[in-house]
Amino acid sequence: MRIRGINPSQALLALALLAALCWNLAYGAELRGVELRSGPTGTHAELRLDARAEYKVIPLANPDRLVVDLPGTRLRGNLALPGGQGIVKNVRSGQPVPGTTRIVFDLANPTVALAPRLEEGPDGVRLVLQWPGDGEADPIARVAAGGSAAPAPAPGPVTTVATALPPRVPSPPAVDPSAASNDATSRLIAGMPRADVGSQSPPSAVAAATTSAPEAVAPATPAPMAGGAAPVVEAAPPPAPSAPPAARPRTPVMTSSMRPLVIAIDPGHGGQDPGAIGPGGTYEKHVVLSIARELARQINATPGMRAHLIRDNDAYIELTQRARRARQAKADMFVSIHADAALNRAAYGSSVYTLSTRGASSQQARWLADRENNADLVGGVRLERDTLSSVLLDLAQSGHMKASQDAAQHVLTGLRAVGKTHKPNVEYANFAVLRNADMPAMLVETGFISNPDEEKRLVDPGHQRRIASAVLDGITAFFSNQPPPGTLFAARAAAAEQAGGSP
Known part of the structure; x- marks a missing residue:
C-alpha cells in the first residue's frame, strides 16, 4: 500500500537521515563547554569535547567573525556560552544542518586566527583557537609599551614672559607654608651669634637646617635702611619648566606584511x-x-x-x-x-x-x-x-x-x-x-x-x-x-635601534 504524498524512496531517505541523526546522538562527540579569555598575548578560546571530533573553521567578513562547525557533535543541554573577551565581541551557537553544531565568534576587527589544534587531556579533548595580539586593550600593557591609560590633552601654544607681560616691577611669588617655615629657620640661624652656633650645634646639623630645601627657601626680608627707606627687593624669577621626557616609541605589532x-x-x-x-x-x-x-x-x-x-x-x-x-x-x-x-x-x-x-x-x-x-x-x-x-x-x-x-x-x-x-x-x-x-x-x-x-x-x-x-x-x-628580516622581532630590533636602546 502506498502512502499518499510520500513515495518509497522518500520514506527510505527519511529513515536514513533519522538513523544517521540517532547514530550521531548515540556515538558522536559532545561539546561540553566553551572557554574564552584574553591577555597580553591575545585572545584564547577553547572548545571542550568529550572525544576527538571533526571540525571545520570558516573565517567570514562583513561583519568579521569566525565560524566553527563540528559535524557529528552535539551541544550539551543548557550550555552557557561566555561573554565577549579581547577581540571576541560575542559567542553564539547554532545548527546549520542536523547533526552539526556551529559556534560563531563575532570579532571586533579582522585579526587572522592561528591554525586551530586539538589537544588531548585527562578531561577530554580541547579545540584551541587563538587570535594573536599585544594586549593593547590592557591599560597596564599600554603603559608598559610606552603609552598611557588615558589620552593626554594637546599642549597649548607656549609663550615667553618677555612677550606675554608688559614691563613692570615683578611681584614676589606666592608664599607657601614650606617656604615660610624655611624662611623663619633661616632668619633664626642668621640672628644667632656665630660663636654660639659653632659651639652648640655641630656643622652637620647647621648644614642640614640650611640646605634641607634650597629651592623652596624664600629670601629673608632685610631690615629697614636708615631714613626709613625700604630696600628694593627683586623677586627671583620662577624656575624654567623642565622639558617633558621624550615619549617612548610604541612597540611594533604583528602586521600582514610580516611573517611569523x-x-x-x-x-x-x-x-x-x-x-x-x-x-x-x-x-x-x-x-x-x-x-x-x-x-x-x-x-x-x-x-x-x-x-x-x-x-x-x-x-x-x-x-x-x-x-x-x-x-x-x-x-x-x-x-x-x-x-x-x-x-x-x-x-x-x-x-x-x-x-x-x-x-x-x-x-x-x-x-x-x-x-x-x-x-x-x-x-x-x-x-x-x-x-x-x-x-x-x-x-x-x-x-x-x-x-x-x-x-x-x-x-x-x-x-x-x-x-x-x-x-x-x-x-x-x-x-x-x-x-x-x-x-x-x-x-x-x-x-x-x-x-x-x-x-x-x-x-x-x-x-x-x-x-x-x-x-x-x-x-x-x-x-x-x-x-630574521621581515619578522616582528626584526621590527622590534629596528625600533629599539632608532630609540637608541637595545632589543
Whole structure:
C-alpha cells in the first residue's frame, strides 16, 4: 500500500537521515563547554569535547567573525556560552544542518586566527583557537609599551614672559607654608651669634637646617635702611619648566606584511619506539609529546611566532624525515625534545645538545647520540650514508653550527631557571635527527626519566609548563639578538635601534 504524498524512496531517505541523526546522538562527540579569555598575548578560546571530533573553521567578513562547525557533535543541554573577551565581541551557537553544531565568534576587527589544534587531556579533548595580539586593550600593557591609560590633552601654544607681560616691577611669588617655615629657620640661624652656633650645634646639623630645601627657601626680608627707606627687593624669577621626557616609541605589532617565526618542535620517539622507560613505567615518548604540545601552545600564544609539531600523536617518524618536515614547513629553528636515561639512577638535570660531524664533546654525548640514532633500527629503517651525502650534509650544517650553539646556549640558560642542569655547557655529538636540519637545531634532554624523582616531575603538568617556558625564553632571547628580516622581532630590533636602546 502506498502512502499518499510520500513515495518509497522518500520514506527510505527519511529513515536514513533519522538513523544517521540517532547514530550521531548515540556515538558522536559532545561539546561540553566553551572557554574564552584574553591577555597580553591575545585572545584564547577553547572548545571542550568529550572525544576527538571533526571540525571545520570558516573565517567570514562583513561583519568579521569566525565560524566553527563540528559535524557529528552535539551541544550539551543548557550550555552557557561566555561573554565577549579581547577581540571576541560575542559567542553564539547554532545548527546549520542536523547533526552539526556551529559556534560563531563575532570579532571586533579582522585579526587572522592561528591554525586551530586539538589537544588531548585527562578531561577530554580541547579545540584551541587563538587570535594573536599585544594586549593593547590592557591599560597596564599600554603603559608598559610606552603609552598611557588615558589620552593626554594637546599642549597649548607656549609663550615667553618677555612677550606675554608688559614691563613692570615683578611681584614676589606666592608664599607657601614650606617656604615660610624655611624662611623663619633661616632668619633664626642668621640672628644667632656665630660663636654660639659653632659651639652648640655641630656643622652637620647647621648644614642640614640650611640646605634641607634650597629651592623652596624664600629670601629673608632685610631690615629697614636708615631714613626709613625700604630696600628694593627683586623677586627671583620662577624656575624654567623642565622639558617633558621624550615619549617612548610604541612597540611594533604583528602586521600582514610580516611573517611569523616558525619553530619546528620534534617530540622524540613515538609509535613502536617508546624511548627510555622510567622506573615507574613512564614512557619517554608520552612525556616528550606532552612537553612538546605545551611548548607549541606557548609559542602560538607569543606574537610573531608559530609552532609546527613534527608529530602530534603516538606515531613513529623516521629520524631522517623529521628535519625534512621542518624544512617543508620553512622552519626557522628545529628543537627535538627528549628525556634522558642512565644506568646511574641518581643522575639528574636537563641538557642541551647540538650537532657535530667531527666527534662528540664527551663520552656521554657520544653514547647518547648512539642510543638516539638506534631509534630507526627499532622502527625498521636501515641507516645508510654514502660519501656524497656526508659531504653535502657537512656543507649544509657548516653555516648553522655557530647559530645552533648560540641558540642552544640561550635555551640552556633558560633551563637553569627551572632546576640544576646536568652539564654546565652545551654538549655536541653526531645526532642523526639533526643532520638534515638546514636551520639552527638542537636536542633538548628535559631531565632523566631513569631517576625516580625526575620521572615524577616530568609527568607533572606544572613542571612541563615550566620546562616549555624555559625553552621558549631561550628561543626568544636568541631571535631577539639575531632577528630574521621581515619578522616582528626584526621590527622590534629596528625600533629599539632608532630609540637608541637595545632589543
